[in-house]
Amino acid sequence: MRILIIEDEKSLREDVVDYLTENGYKCDFATTIKSAMQKLNDIVYSCALVDVGLPDGSGIEIVEHIKKNNPEMGVIIVTAKNALEDKLQGLKIGADDYLTKPFHLSELSARVYSVLRRRNFGGKNSLVFDGLEIDTTEKKVIANGNQLQLTKKEYEILVYLASNPTHLITKEALADAIWGDKADMATSFDFVYSQIKNLKKKLNEADLKNYIKVVYGMGYKFKD
Amino acid sequence: MKLLTKSNIYITITTVLLFAMGIFIVYQVILLKLDREVDKQLLSAKEQIVNGLNDGISPNEFLANIGQKIYVKKVETQTIFDNQFIEYIEKDPKDPSSNGDITQRELLFQTKVNDKIYEVTVCSSLSEGKKIGDYIAVVVLIFLVVSVIILFLLNRLISAFIWSPFYDTLSKIKTWNIKKNEILNFKETDIDEFHLLNDTVKDLTHQIQSDYHNLKEFTENVSHEAQTPLSIISTKLELLMQENNYNDKQHKLLVQTYNATQRLYKLNEGLILLTRIENKQFIETSHIELTQAIDEKLEVLEDFIEAKQITVEKCYNKHITKDVNAILLTILLNNLFINAIKYNLEENGKIKITVDEDSFSVENTSYIDKINRQFLFDRFNKNSISGSLGLGLSLIKKIVDFYNWQVTYSHKDGKHKFKIYM
Numbered sequence: 001m002r003i004l005i006i007e008d009e010k011s012l013r014e015d016v017v018d019y020l021t022e023n024g025y026k027c028d029f030a031t032t033i034k035s036a037m038q039k040l041n042d043i044v045y046s047c048a049l050v051d052v053g054l055p056d057g058s059g060i061e062i063v064e065h066i067k068k069n070n071p072e073m074g075v076i077i078v079t080a081k082n083a084l085e086d087k088l089q090g091l092k093i094g095a096d097d098y099l100t101k102p103f104h105l106s107e108l109s110a111r112v113y114s115v116l117r118r119r120n121f122g123g124k125n126s127l128v129f130d131g132l133e134i135d136t137t138e139k140k141v142i143a144n145g146n147q148l149q150l151t152k153k154e155y156e157i158l159v160y161l162a163s164n165p166t167h168l169i170t171k172e173a174l175a176d177a178i179w180g181d182k183a184d185m186a187t188s189f190d191f192v193y194s195q196i197k198n199l200k201k202k203l204n205e206a207d208l209k210n211y212i213k214v215v216y217g218m219g220y221k222f223k224d
Numbered sequence: 225m226k227l228l229t230k231s232n233i234y235i236t237i238t239t240v241l242l243f244a245m246g247i248f249i250v251y252q253v254i255l256l257k258l259d260r261e262v263d264k265q266l267l268s269a270k271e272q273i274v275n276g277l278n279d280g281i282s283p284n285e286f287l288a289n290i291g292q293k294i295y296v297k298k299v300e301t302q303t304i305f306d307n308q309f310i311e312y313i314e315k316d317p318k319d320p321s322s323n324g325d326i327t328q329r330e331l332l333f334q335t336k337v338n339d340k341i342y343e344v345t346v347c348s349s350l351s352e353g354k355k356i357g358d359y360i361a362v363v364v365l366i367f368l369v370v371s372v373i374i375l376f377l378l379n380r381l382i383s384a385f386i387w388s389p390f391y392d393t394l395s396k397i398k399t400w401n402i403k404k405n406e407i408l409n410f411k412e413t414d415i416d417e418f419h420l421l422n423d424t425v426k427d428l429t430h431q432i433q434s435d436y437h438n439l440k441e442f443t444e445n446v447s448h449e450a451q452t453p454l455s456i457i458s459t460k461l462e463l464l465m466q467e468n469n470y471n472d473k474q475h476k477l478l479v480q481t482y483n484a485t486q487r488l489y490k491l492n493e494g495l496i497l498l499t500r501i502e503n504k505q506f507i508e509t510s511h512i513e514l515t516q517a518i519d520e521k522l523e524v525l526e527d528f529i530e531a532k533q534i535t536v537e538k539c540y541n542k543h544i545t546k547d548v549n550a551i552l553l554t555i556l557l558n559n560l561f562i563n564a565i566k567y568n569l570e571e572n573g574k575i576k577i578t579v580d581e582d583s584f585s586v587e588n589t590s591y592i593d594k595i596n597r598q599f600l601f602d603r604f605n606k607n608s609i610s611g612s613l614g615l616g617l618s619l620i621k622k623i624v625d626f627y628n629w630q631v632t633y634s635h636k637d638g639k640h641k642f643k644i645y646m
Contacts, residue, residue, distance in 0.1 A: 015459055022466075102455030105462060153527055168465050172486050179524070187566050191531050217479035218465050 001046040001116060005029040006036045006062060007078070008055050012101075016049065019105040020112065023164065032056045037065060047074035047115055049108070052090065060089055067094040074115035078103075104173035106164045113163035127162045129223060131208055134162055143206035153178065154199045157192070161212060161222035170219040196220060228383045236376055243368040251361050258353035259329070263309060266331035269294070269346045270307070277337040293347040299334065302341050308332040311350070326351045389413035393422055400429060402436050403502075440499075447496045454489045461485060494615040497555070501622045506549040515540045515579055521557040522577075528565050534573040542581045546646060548627065556623045559616045560642055564588035567640070574639075585643035594635040601631075 003020060007013040008031045017027045028043065030036035033056045040048070040062070048066060050059040059077060066073050076097045077090040090098055096115045099108060117125065117136055127134040133142040139155060141148040150158065160177050161169055175188035200212050213221040273294065310330045327350040334343045392411040400408060408429055410422040461482045470478065500506065515538075522529070522536060529536060546553075564575045567590045576587040601621035620642070624631045630645040 011456055012459070015463060019463070102451075102459065105459060168462075170462055170465065170482070173462070179527075187528050187562060191527055194531060215465075216475070218475075218482065 002026045002028065002043065003112065004036065004039055004043075004045045004048040006031075006033075006048065006054065006059060007051045008032070008053075009051075015105060016108060019167075020109060022167070023109050025112070033059070033061055036062050040066065040070070044070070045073055046119070047076065047112055049076050049078060049112070050095075051078045053080060060093065063090060063093055063095050072119065074112075074119045076108075076111055076115060104170070104176060106160070106167060106169045106173045107177055109167070110160050110163045110177060127159070129162070129165075129211070132203075132211060134159060143203060143208050146206060148202055148206060150199070150202065151195075153195050154202070157195055158199060161220060165222050168215055168219055168221050172219075174219065228380060228387065231383065232376060232379055235379055236372060239372050239375055240368070243364075243372070247361055247364050247368065250364060251357055254357040254360060255354070258350065258357065262329050262348050262350060262353070263331075266309070266329070266346045266348055267307070270331060270333060270344070273344055273346070274335050274337070277335065277342060280338075295345040295347075297343050299341050299343045302334045302336060304332065304334045304343070306333070327354060386415065389415065389418045390421070393418070393425060397425060397429075402433060405433065405437075443495070444499050444503075447492055447499060450492055451496070454485065454492060458482075458485050458489055491615070494619065498615070498619060498622055501552065501619075501626055504626075506552050506626075509547045509549050511545050512548055512550060512553055514544050514546060514584060517553055518557060518577060518579070518584075521554065521561055525558075525561055525565060528562075529575075532565060532568055532570065532573055534565060534568055534575055537574065537576040539576065539578040542579060544579065544581065544646070552623050552626065556620055556644075559620050560586045563616055563642075564640075567592050583643055583645045585641055587639050587641040589638060590640050592640075595633065595640070597633060600633055 001024075003025045005013060005016050005020075005027055007016065007029065013029055013031070017029055020027050028039055028045075030039050031054075033054055036048075036050075039045075048062070050062050052059040063075050063077060066075055071094070075095045076099060077095045078099050078101060079090070080101050096118065097111050099111060125135065125137045127136065131144050134140075135142070136159065141150055141155065141158065156178055157174060160174060171189050171192055174192050178192070179188055196212060196214070203209070203211050211223050215221055273296070308331070310332060311327065312330075313325045313327050315325060329348050329350050331346040331348075332343070334341055336342075389411045396408055396410060400406070408426055410426070413419055413422070461478070465478060465482065518538075561575075564586050565588075567588070568575065569589050569591055572589075574589045576585075578585045578587070601617050621631060624644060627646070632643045632645075634641045634643070
């Protein structure tokens with residue numbers, strides 16, 4: 001799956017490209033509207049990540065272009081914080097999702113995964129691992145042939161972790177993903193911790209011992 | 225005590241004392257003069273009597289001519305050689321039942337006329353003179369009272385008039401708000417001291433205002449400019465954490481750095497939010513039904529409430545709709561509820577939410593003691609519990625102030641209660 005990243009901030013762009021590449025996506029990047037348009041005309045992408053504030057104009061232009069010429073493509077817009085107008089406009093003209101800067105890279109990866117799944121790219125409706133299958137359409141988790149009974153939050157955490165395989169997910173990223181900035185850090189960490197504990201217990205009971213690894217003080221890793 | 229009252233009291237006391245002393249002295253002087261006058265009369269009567277006796281006129285004859293009461297008797301030997309004045313008080317002979325005593329002054333002398341020794345007593349009443357003295361004292365007293373009253377009133381009037389620029393200045397300083405960019409204009413005054421005061425206050429407020437704005441701008445800039453590098457640091461650290469081959473020491477350092485960065489980031493976010501509220505960047509409002517907003521918020525926080533097994537009691541006495549900014553209301557409720565959850569008991573915790581016609585309150589059991597009210601809503605106050613950013617309550621206060629609401633805190637039976645009057 002090929003993803004186009006349109007972002008002019010070098011540092012962020014490099015991080016995004018590196019991270020998504022590690023997650024198994026093929027990544028191209030563009031830094032201006034002009035170069036983005038060129039790439040979009042040459043290559044078929046599954047998803048584009050569009051920063052609204054670009055040096056030669058608004059990324060909204062690119063979103064419009066994509067929706068006109070290639071409506072099948074997934075689009076995630078990235079806006080500066082508090083630019084509510086951009087966000088609303090972006091969603092109105094057909095962007096699939098939005099992220100506000102700054103974001104956790106794991107959050108981006110999870111959003112990309114979610115957009116691609118919704119757009120049904122690669123016919124992939126479930127995440128399949130050794131002995132574990134997460135059916136994201138039915139919201140079911142099958143472990144060694146048996147369905148796991150997970151709470152809503154446990155399921156969300158599992159999907160988030162699974163959409164960032166082999167990466168360390170910080171507890172902050174996980175807390176942000178599940179409650180946004182609505183919850184207080186300390187409280188949500190405790191909660192994340194207890195949820196992960198339950199999740200691990202349920203996976204253990206289904207003989208899936210090593211899927212979630214706790215990295216002391218940092219966060220969690222899915223399938224090392 | 226007011227300056228006016230104080231100065232008036234001193235002036236009044238001094239006046240009264242001076243006048244009282246004056247009356248006393250005047251009264252004494254009058255009495256003294258009176259005595260002298262009476263003595264003179266008595267002596268002149270003596271002269272007439274002696275002359276009369278010398279001329280051989282029988283005492284009974286001239287007694288009628290002299291106004292005073294005179295008693296003359298013959299004695300054998302002369303025992304008194306000078307004039308003796310005697311003063312005594314007796315009952316008024318005309319009206320013995322009354323209390324009106326009469327003061328009498330007598331001149332007693334013995335004189336030798338034609339080898340006969342006479343003892344003469346000349347009597348004169350002092351009462352008439354005393355009465356006049358009393359009258360004078362009363363008049364002066366009335367004059368004193370009237371003049372004290374007049375002085376008092378006049379002083380008040382003049383002082384009020386003179387001090388009016390001062391009070392004007394005072395009231396203007398009192399209502400002065402550093403956040404409103406207003407310039408103080410004081411009442412014109414021709415009193416140098418007040419003029420100087422006004423000028424000083426003007427300069428001072430101007431200086432404070434400009435310092436305040438510089439400081440505010442600086443804080444805003446710092447917060448905003450710090451945001452981007454902070455998020456870069458945060459992202460890079462996350463990437464660094466993806467590496468596997470750290471030893472324990474490196475791991476620990478990384479975790480500590482990341483945690484501190486996250487804390488700083490959240491803190492900065494909070495400060496920016498405070499600034500944005502202060503700068504009135506949340507003006508668009510919508511009709512929001514309070515109990516509905518509370519219910520929605522509780523649903524979001526359900527996980528945390530359940531995790532701590534807290535019982536939530538809702539007491540919705542009224543359904544009120546407010547025109548508020550949705551974001552601000554969310555932040556307000558969020559902070560109130562998060563505090564109520566975070567600091568609640570580990571077991572059998574309770575939260576009670578009451579909504580009334582013009583207020584709502586959140587009451588919760590807690591493991592922490594009563595909070596010191598004085599700094600309750602200050603940023604990073606000393607009561608701050610470790611792990612908290614110290615901004616939650618000041619955010620609540622800021623939002624409450626923004627809408628001119630009131631927030632009160634009370635602590636009863638181990639329960640903390642925040643009540644917001646809307």
